Amino acid sequence: xxxxxxxxxxxxxxxxxxxxxxxxxxxxxxxxxxxxxxxxxxxxxxxxxxxxxxxxxxxxxxxxxxxxxxxxxxxxxxxxxxxxxxxxxxxxxxxxxxxxxxxxxxxxxxxxxxxxxxxxxxxxxxxxxxxxxxxxxxxxxxxxxxxxxxxxxxxxxxxxxxxxxxxxxxxxxxxxxxxxxxxxxxxxxxxxxxxxxxxxxxxxxxxxxxxxxxxxxxxxxxxxxxxxxxxxxxxxxxxxxxxxxxxxxxxxxxxxxxxxxxxxxxxxxxxxxxxxxxxxxxxxxxxxxxxxxxxxxxxxxxxxxxxxxx
Numbered sequence: 001x002x003x004x005x006x007x008x009x010x011x012x013x014x015x016x017x018x019x020x021x022x023x024x025x026x027x028x029x030x031x032x033x034x035x036x037x038x039x040x041x042x043x044x045x046x047x048x049x050x051x052x053x054x055x056x057x058x059x060x061x062x063x064x065x066x067x068x069x070x071x072x073x074x075x076x077x078x079x080x081x082x083x084x085x086x087x088x089x090x091x092x093x094x095x096x097x098x099x100x101x102x103x104x105x106x107x108x109x110x111x112x113x114x115x116x117x118x119x120x121x122x123x124x125x126x127x128x129x130x131x132x133x134x135x136x137x138x139x140x141x142x143x144x145x146x147x148x149x150x151x152x153x154x155x156x157x158x159x160x161x162x163x164x165x166x167x168x169x170x171x172x173x174x175x176x177x178x179x180x181x182x183x184x185x186x187x188x189x190x191x192x193x194x195x196x197x198x199x200x201x202x203x204x205x206x207x208x209x210x211x212x213x214x215x216x217x218x219x220x221x222x223x224x225x226x227x228x229x230x231x232x233x234x235x236x237x238x239x240x241x242x243x244x245x246x247x248x249x250x251x252x253x254x255x256x257x258x259x260x261x262x263x264x265x266x267x268x269x270x271x272x273x274x275x276x277x278x279x280x281x282x283x284x285x286x287x288x289x290x291x292x293x294x295x296x297x298x299x300x301x302x303x304x305x306x307x308x309x310x
Contacts, residue, residue, distance in 0.1 A: 207273030
């Protein structure tokens with residue numbers, strides 16, 4: 001224990017009643033029978049959990065057995081199943097985990113899914129899922145935030161990127177993606193446009209997250225408008241759902257854009273992004289990322305387990 005710091009915690013095997021089971025009970029009484037429940041969940045990719053650096057610096061209080069992906073996925077599957085979601089958006093999904101563990105779990109839950117890696121050579125990405133009994137998927141769109149052709153789809157964003165090479169570097173480095181699916185409700189025929197994303201996590205790049213959200217919303221609106229044209233006056237138009245790990249807080253530029261539909265050119269996050277550095281290698285980027293988040297993550301994890309301990 002460091003002077004003035006939180007007492008050391010040791011995570012043991014959890015009791016018979018898991019915290020998520022209490023959340024299941026709370027979820028049962030919420031929502032309307034004719035509604036659709038939506039769930040978004042970051043699985044925590046294995047390289048950020050069960051490798052040497054995070055085991056030592058982030059999760060040293062946790063027995064390595066509880067960090068193993070097989071153990072975690074069994075619990076995650078139980079948790080996700082209990083929410084009864086009609087639309088499920090997942091982030092930090094490893095390709096091998098999806099194929100070997102997650103996809104069979106989802107099929108057992110009666111869900112169809114679409115997994116997409118975040119880059120051509122990436123081993124992990126995102127996954128959007130929907131209840132096969134509730135929806136039929138009629139379209140999929142992959143949004144590559146680091147693709148210059150994607151920037152060109154929205155001329156106003158392209159002008160911003162062209163004026164800010166720093167922003168362009170941030171968008172190219174991350175290789176983040178957005179997924180947009182068109183779902184037709186089996187009962188009503190109403191179209192639901194659902195989007196899933198995981199925005200750039202570098203704390204020094206808030207401007208990149210704003211730009212990524214802008215691209216995603218533009219795609220959602222484009223797909224929505226395709227179906228809106230055929231809606232009669234007495235019919236409900238397409239519904240839109242945007243989910244994901246935004247790596248942003250309430251009041252941030254990303255939040256402002258997502259909630260209000262616009263962001264001022266004078267918003268401070270455009271200039272805050274000037275501190276972003278383009279690091280050449282993956283090891284440099286990971287070391288820089290972990291050095292910024294480790295203290296915050298450790299403190300947050302300790303607070304969470306202290307709360308669970310009562």
